Amino acid sequence: MALVVVSIGSNIERERHVQICLDALHAEFGKLLISRVFESEPVGFEDGRNFFNLVTAFESDAGVGELQAWCKRLEYANGRRKISPKFSPRTLDIDLLTVGALCGDIDGVELPRDEIVKHAFVLKPLAELLPEHRHPINGERYADLWAEFDAGDQRLWPVDFVWQGQRISRAS
Numbered sequence: 001m002a003l004v005v006v007s008i009g010s011n012i013e014r015e016r017h018v019q020i021c022l023d024a025l026h027a028e029f030g031k032l033l034i035s036r037v038f039e040s041e042p043v044g045f046e047d048g049r050n051f052f053n054l055v056t057a058f059e060s061d062a063g064v065g066e067l068q069a070w071c072k073r074l075e076y077a078n079g080r081r082k083i084s085p086k087f088s089p090r091t092l093d094i095d096l097l098t099v100g101a102l103c104g105d106i107d108g109v110e111l112p113r114d115e116i117v118k119h120a121f122v123l124k125p126l127a128e129l130l131p132e133h134r135h136p137i138n139g140e141r142y143a144d145l146w147a148e149f150d151a152g153d154q155r156l157w158p159v160d161f162v163w164q165g166q167r168i169s170r171a172s
Protein backbone atom coordinates (compact mmCIF):
# COMPACT_ATOMS: atom_id res chain seq x y z
CA MET A 1 0.00 0.00 0.00
CA ALA A 2 1.20 3.51 -0.77
CA LEU A 3 -0.04 6.87 0.41
CA VAL A 4 -1.62 8.60 -2.58
CA VAL A 5 -1.92 12.38 -2.39
CA VAL A 6 -4.15 14.26 -4.82
CA SER A 7 -5.10 17.88 -5.32
CA ILE A 8 -8.64 18.86 -6.25
CA GLY A 9 -9.69 22.10 -7.90
CA SER A 10 -12.92 23.52 -9.28
CA ASN A 11 -14.26 26.92 -10.30
CA ILE A 12 -17.54 25.85 -11.89
CA GLU A 13 -20.25 24.74 -9.42
CA ARG A 14 -17.28 24.26 -7.15
CA GLU A 15 -19.11 23.25 -3.94
CA ARG A 16 -21.04 20.51 -5.76
CA HIS A 17 -18.01 19.23 -7.65
CA VAL A 18 -15.78 19.04 -4.57
CA GLN A 19 -18.54 17.12 -2.75
CA ILE A 20 -18.93 14.70 -5.69
CA CYS A 21 -15.17 14.19 -5.88
CA LEU A 22 -14.77 13.44 -2.16
CA ASP A 23 -17.78 11.07 -2.23
CA ALA A 24 -16.28 9.18 -5.18
CA LEU A 25 -12.77 8.97 -3.69
CA HIS A 26 -14.21 7.74 -0.41
CA ALA A 27 -16.38 5.12 -2.13
CA GLU A 28 -13.42 3.86 -4.16
CA PHE A 29 -10.49 4.12 -1.74
CA GLY A 30 -11.99 4.21 1.76
CA LYS A 31 -10.69 6.46 4.52
CA LEU A 32 -9.58 9.90 3.35
CA LEU A 33 -7.41 12.50 5.03
CA ILE A 34 -8.79 15.85 3.87
CA SER A 35 -7.24 19.31 4.08
CA ARG A 36 -9.06 22.56 4.55
CA VAL A 37 -10.67 23.97 1.43
CA PHE A 38 -9.22 27.26 0.19
CA GLU A 39 -10.71 29.80 -2.16
CA SER A 40 -8.40 31.68 -4.52
CA GLU A 41 -8.48 33.73 -7.67
CA PRO A 42 -7.60 31.84 -10.87
CA VAL A 43 -3.85 31.73 -11.42
CA GLY A 44 -2.71 32.14 -15.03
CA PHE A 45 -5.97 33.31 -16.57
CA GLU A 46 -8.71 35.90 -16.15
CA ASP A 47 -12.08 34.58 -15.05
CA GLY A 48 -14.72 36.02 -12.78
CA ARG A 49 -15.01 32.74 -10.86
CA ASN A 50 -12.70 31.91 -7.98
CA PHE A 51 -11.50 28.36 -7.34
CA PHE A 52 -11.97 25.99 -4.46
CA ASN A 53 -8.80 23.92 -3.90
CA LEU A 54 -7.93 21.20 -1.41
CA VAL A 55 -5.70 18.17 -0.97
CA THR A 56 -6.68 14.68 0.08
CA ALA A 57 -4.66 11.54 0.88
CA PHE A 58 -5.54 7.85 1.07
CA GLU A 59 -3.91 4.44 1.01
CA SER A 60 -4.07 2.38 -2.17
CA ASP A 61 -2.21 -0.39 -3.90
CA ALA A 62 -3.46 0.65 -7.35
CA GLY A 63 -0.85 1.38 -10.01
CA VAL A 64 -0.10 4.94 -11.09
CA GLY A 65 -1.71 4.47 -14.53
CA GLU A 66 -4.81 3.03 -12.91
CA LEU A 67 -5.06 5.93 -10.43
CA GLN A 68 -4.59 8.47 -13.21
CA ALA A 69 -7.25 6.83 -15.41
CA TRP A 70 -9.67 6.73 -12.47
CA CYS A 71 -9.17 10.47 -11.84
CA LYS A 72 -9.64 11.33 -15.52
CA ARG A 73 -12.85 9.27 -15.68
CA LEU A 74 -14.25 11.17 -12.71
CA GLU A 75 -13.29 14.53 -14.27
CA TYR A 76 -14.96 13.61 -17.55
CA ALA A 77 -18.05 12.19 -15.85
CA ASN A 78 -18.40 15.62 -14.29
CA GLY A 79 -18.31 17.73 -17.39
CA ARG A 80 -14.56 18.23 -17.82
CA ARG A 81 -13.75 18.52 -21.51
CA LYS A 82 -10.34 18.37 -23.19
CA ILE A 83 -11.21 21.23 -25.55
CA SER A 84 -10.36 23.73 -22.82
CA PRO A 85 -6.83 25.18 -22.87
CA LYS A 86 -4.55 24.46 -19.90
CA PHE A 87 -5.52 27.68 -18.17
CA SER A 88 -9.28 27.83 -18.27
CA PRO A 89 -12.32 27.46 -16.01
CA ARG A 90 -12.93 23.86 -14.95
CA THR A 91 -15.64 21.78 -13.32
CA LEU A 92 -13.19 19.36 -11.72
CA ASP A 93 -9.43 18.96 -11.82
CA ILE A 94 -7.89 16.02 -9.96
CA ASP A 95 -4.11 15.77 -10.06
CA LEU A 96 -1.85 13.12 -8.56
CA LEU A 97 0.71 14.95 -6.41
CA THR A 98 2.58 11.94 -5.01
CA VAL A 99 2.22 8.17 -4.92
CA GLY A 100 4.35 6.88 -2.07
CA ALA A 101 7.92 8.01 -2.74
CA LEU A 102 7.79 7.33 -6.50
CA CYS A 103 9.78 9.77 -8.63
CA GLY A 104 9.94 10.20 -12.39
CA ASP A 105 7.65 9.61 -15.34
CA ILE A 106 5.50 6.63 -14.42
CA ASP A 107 2.80 5.54 -16.88
CA GLY A 108 3.03 9.06 -18.41
CA VAL A 109 2.44 10.71 -15.04
CA GLU A 110 5.03 13.05 -13.62
CA LEU A 111 5.72 12.27 -9.94
CA PRO A 112 5.93 14.15 -7.72
CA ARG A 113 3.88 16.75 -9.57
CA ASP A 114 5.90 19.94 -9.90
CA GLU A 115 2.84 22.11 -9.11
CA ILE A 116 3.52 21.20 -5.45
CA VAL A 117 6.29 23.77 -5.30
CA LYS A 118 4.72 26.25 -7.73
CA HIS A 119 1.30 27.17 -6.41
CA ALA A 120 0.11 28.29 -2.99
CA PHE A 121 -3.27 26.67 -3.70
CA VAL A 122 -1.50 23.28 -3.79
CA LEU A 123 1.30 23.69 -1.25
CA LYS A 124 -0.68 25.39 1.54
CA PRO A 125 -3.35 22.65 1.92
CA LEU A 126 -0.67 19.97 1.44
CA ALA A 127 1.54 21.48 4.16
CA GLU A 128 -1.42 21.70 6.54
CA LEU A 129 -2.48 18.13 5.88
CA LEU A 130 0.94 16.45 5.92
CA PRO A 131 3.35 18.91 7.57
CA GLU A 132 5.91 16.28 8.54
CA HIS A 133 5.92 14.45 5.22
CA ARG A 134 8.83 15.14 2.93
CA HIS A 135 8.93 16.04 -0.73
CA PRO A 136 10.15 12.86 -2.49
CA ILE A 137 12.81 14.69 -4.51
CA ASN A 138 14.25 17.46 -2.36
CA GLY A 139 13.57 15.76 0.99
CA GLU A 140 12.20 18.92 2.60
CA ARG A 141 9.22 18.79 5.00
CA TYR A 142 6.10 20.23 3.40
CA ALA A 143 5.73 22.55 6.42
CA ASP A 144 9.19 23.97 5.73
CA LEU A 145 8.53 24.28 2.02
CA TRP A 146 5.39 26.28 2.79
CA ALA A 147 7.20 28.46 5.37
CA GLU A 148 9.83 29.31 2.73
CA PHE A 149 7.35 29.72 -0.12
CA ASP A 150 6.97 33.13 -1.75
CA ALA A 151 3.26 33.29 -2.52
CA GLY A 152 3.63 36.68 -4.23
CA ASP A 153 0.18 38.15 -4.65
CA GLN A 154 -1.62 34.77 -4.51
CA ARG A 155 -4.12 34.96 -1.66
CA LEU A 156 -6.00 32.03 -0.12
CA TRP A 157 -9.18 32.26 1.92
CA PRO A 158 -10.22 29.26 4.06
CA VAL A 159 -13.75 28.11 3.29
CA ASP A 160 -16.32 26.78 5.72
CA PHE A 161 -16.82 23.30 4.24
CA VAL A 162 -18.89 20.36 5.45
CA TRP A 163 -18.59 16.95 3.82
CA GLN A 164 -20.81 13.99 4.84
CA GLY A 165 -21.84 15.88 7.97
CA GLN A 166 -18.24 16.41 9.02
CA ARG A 167 -16.76 19.91 9.21
CA ILE A 168 -13.47 19.45 7.41
CA SER A 169 -12.63 23.06 7.04
CA ARG A 170 -13.47 26.20 8.88
CA ALA A 171 -12.56 29.83 8.68
CA SER A 172 -9.68 30.87 10.91
Ligand SMILES: Nc1ncnc2c1ncn2[C@@H]1O[C@H](COP(=O)(O)OP(=O)(O)OP(=O)(O)O)[C@@H](O)[C@H]1O
Pocket (backbone or CB within 6 Å): 068, 085, 086, 087, 093, 094, 095, 096, 097, 108, 109, 110, 111, 112, 113
Ligand atom coordinates in the same frame (compact mmCIF):
# COMPACT_ATOMS: atom_id res chain seq x y z
N1 LIG B 1 1.05 14.12 -11.67
C1 LIG B 1 0.12 14.21 -12.66
N2 LIG B 1 -1.20 14.26 -12.36
C2 LIG B 1 -2.12 14.34 -13.36
N3 LIG B 1 -1.82 14.38 -14.67
C3 LIG B 1 -0.52 14.32 -15.02
C4 LIG B 1 0.50 14.25 -14.02
N4 LIG B 1 1.69 14.23 -14.65
C5 LIG B 1 1.45 14.26 -15.96
N5 LIG B 1 0.13 14.32 -16.21
C6 LIG B 1 -0.42 14.33 -17.56
O1 LIG B 1 -0.88 15.62 -17.90
C7 LIG B 1 -1.96 15.47 -18.80
C8 LIG B 1 -2.81 16.71 -18.79
O2 LIG B 1 -3.52 16.77 -17.57
P1 LIG B 1 -4.93 17.48 -17.54
O3 LIG B 1 -5.89 16.76 -18.40
O4 LIG B 1 -5.30 17.65 -16.10
O5 LIG B 1 -4.59 18.82 -18.29
P2 LIG B 1 -4.63 20.29 -17.91
O6 LIG B 1 -5.94 20.67 -17.43
O7 LIG B 1 -4.13 20.97 -19.10
O8 LIG B 1 -3.56 20.43 -16.72
P3 LIG B 1 -3.83 20.73 -15.20
O9 LIG B 1 -4.21 19.44 -14.56
O10 LIG B 1 -2.51 21.26 -14.72
O11 LIG B 1 -4.91 21.73 -15.14
C9 LIG B 1 -2.68 14.23 -18.34
O12 LIG B 1 -3.30 13.58 -19.40
C10 LIG B 1 -1.57 13.38 -17.74
O13 LIG B 1 -1.18 12.35 -18.60
Ligand SMILES: Nc1nc2c(c(=O)[nH]1)N=C(CO)CN2
Pocket (backbone or CB within 6 Å): 008, 009, 010, 040, 041, 042, 043, 044, 045, 051, 053, 086, 087, 088, 093, 121
Ligand atom coordinates in the same frame (compact mmCIF):
# COMPACT_ATOMS: atom_id res chain seq x y z
N1 LIG C 1 -6.60 29.35 -8.08
C1 LIG C 1 -6.39 28.39 -9.00
N2 LIG C 1 -5.89 28.72 -10.20
C2 LIG C 1 -5.67 27.73 -11.11
C3 LIG C 1 -5.98 26.39 -10.83
C4 LIG C 1 -6.51 26.08 -9.56
O1 LIG C 1 -6.79 24.90 -9.24
N3 LIG C 1 -6.70 27.09 -8.67
N4 LIG C 1 -5.74 25.42 -11.76
C5 LIG C 1 -5.21 25.74 -12.93
C6 LIG C 1 -4.91 24.68 -13.93
O2 LIG C 1 -4.66 23.48 -13.38
C7 LIG C 1 -4.87 27.10 -13.31
N5 LIG C 1 -5.15 28.07 -12.31
